[in-house]
């Protein structure tokens with residue numbers, strides 16, 4: 001039922017083949033195959049509980065599939081050394097609350113081998129992208145939920161990775177900032193960064209180069225937003241989402 005007109009290149013940035021993941025007797029991902037090409041923004045769209053985060057965890061190597069294979073940048077996952085090669089923003093913020101934003105950034109920067117003036121410059125750039133440059137010395141505990149999301153995004157961008165994996169990056173972020181973040185993601189894509197993200201926001205999904213629609217652990221459609229609308233006979237992505245088995249978010 002794939003609506004893709006796209007055929008896989010020999011060297012996709014992400015290559016997921018026949019992946020299955022079970023928790024107990026429940027099959028959470030069922031025979032998923034997809035490829036993400038260099039420089040594209042690929043969105044995973046699906047109702048709550050459909051398996052998006054589980055798939056992201058397999059791609060990043062945080063979790064391991066029960067069947068099938070995942071390759072990232074040509075390497076079979078999971079592989080610890082790959083942590084340096086991509087930026088990851090998890091759904092729940094992994095921040096040290098008792099430290100300031102700057103201390104968090106310095107700590108994570110050091111894990112990526114950044115130091116000195118290069119680190120300071122990267123901190124400045126990443127924090128201005130998420131409009132937190134004036135809150136650098138605040139303790140994270142004093143940040144709002146949206147500010148924490150933005151700091152998590154800054155952390156994932158810090159080492160200028162060639163691949164960014166973002167799990168619901170704009171939840172809790174106001175529309176103005178959301179727009180500027182999307183502007184930055186587009187600029188990064190233009191510079192060659194590959195971006196994979198999950199979203200529930202239809203106008204964000206519309207901005208992706210290609211989408212994978214997931215329902216009950218199955219990939220129900222894959223293709224450009226236009227192709228998915230056309231193949232489902234829908235005028236909007238929201239309608240297509242429902243045709244392909246989306247639903248109201250729990």
Ligand SMILES: Nc1ncnc2c1ncn2[C@@H]1O[C@H](COP(=O)(O)OP(=O)(O)OP(=O)(O)O)[C@@H](O)[C@H]1O
Pocket residue numbers: 023028046047048049050051052053054055091
């Ligand atoms: N560690 C786990 N143990 C047992 N079940 C799990 C585990 N992780 C995920 N699941 C189950 O797998 C299913 C898919 O969860 P997942 O978090 O991937 O969904 P999602 O599409 O990311 O949802 P949301 O949009 O709400 O974040 C859910 O039914 C969830 O309860």
